[in-house]
Amino acid sequence: MIIKNAEYVTSIVTKKLFEGNAPEVAIAGRSNVGKSSFINMLTNRKKLARSSSEPGRTRMLNYFSINNGELYLVDLPGYGYAKVTDKERDSWKKLIEFxxxxxxxxxxxxxxxxVRHEPSDLDxxxxxxxTYYNIPFVIVATKADKLSKAAAKSAVSVVAKSFNVVTDDVLLVSSLTGVGRDAVLAALSSRI
Ligand SMILES: Nc1nc2c(ncn2[C@@H]2O[C@H](COP(=O)(O)OP(=O)(O)O)[C@@H](O)[C@H]2O)c(=O)[nH]1
Ligand SMILES: [Mg+2]
Structure with a gap:
């Protein structure tokens, strides 16, 4: 697919969905893994989804409209950030699951x-x-630019093995360089 434009739509903090009339694709992962940067890279917008050096601060679900409502990207709150209370962690989990x-x-x-780390238990x-809820997912191993080509290749097989999928099912990307962007757009086209 070709992303012609993108804009922030809304955020939700409570159990009240935004009901648009278009397919939605959610972005999930640990806090600080690069979710917002991934959205910025896909949309060619440096600051659309705020990327922060202060992890764990996205407490909301953020909706972004692609091509004037053709599709919504939904940035989910990151998990696995240590410096939050159990109560906070619990409410984020409930919001994501909702x-x-x-x-x-x-x-x-x-x-x-x-891509540099073995997937965590939370991943x-x-x-x-x-899988239990029959929600398809595509694994994206990001920060490819932090490794050499050869190291990235073997790191991808570690990731694939952890998730029990074949290496072709893991998309290697870099939000910094845009490596892998085409494969991500192809995945979007074929699945929505
Ligand atoms: N080198 C490199 N840094 C990245 C990449 N993606 C994200 N980052 C950095 O990782 C940090 C966290 O990114 P962010 O997108 O805010 O993560 P989020 O918490 O998952 O939304 C920021 O400092 C980003 O600049 C990438 O592909 N390559
Ligand atoms: Mg973020």
Missing amino acids: YLEKSTNLRFVFLIVD LQLAEYL
């Missing part, structure tokens, strides 16, 4: 991991959760 279970327009989830739990 969205994943109740959104009728959700087509699939981009599950973002850092694997999310994959299991999505």
Whole structure:
């Protein structure tokens, strides 16, 4: 697909969905893994989804409209950030689960991991959760620019093995350089 334009639509902080009339694709992953940067890279907009050096601060679901409402990208709150209270963590989890279970327009989830690290238990739990609810997901290994080509290739196989998928099912991207952007857009086209 070709992304011609993108704009911020709304955020939700409570269990009240935004009901647009278009397919939705959610972006999930640990806090600071690069979710917002991934959205910025896809949309060619440096500051559309705010990328922050202060992890764990996205407490909302943020909706972005692509091509004037052809599609919505939904930036989910990141998980796994240590410096939050149990109560906060619990309310984010409930919000994410509410969205994943109740959104009728959700087509699939981009599950973002850092290519340099083995997926965490929380990443694997999310994959299991999505499988349980029959929500398709595409694994994206980001920050490819931080490794050499060869190292990135073997890191992708580690990620694939953890999720029990083949390496072709893991999209290697860099939001810094735009590597992998075409493959992500192809995944979008074929799944919405
Ligand atoms: N080198 C590099 N840095 C990245 C990449 N993606 C994100 N980052 C950096 O990682 C940090 C967290 O990114 P952000 O998009 O805010 O993560 P989020 O919390 O998952 O939304 C920021 O400092 C980004 O600049 C990437 O592909 N390459
Ligand atoms: Mg973010």
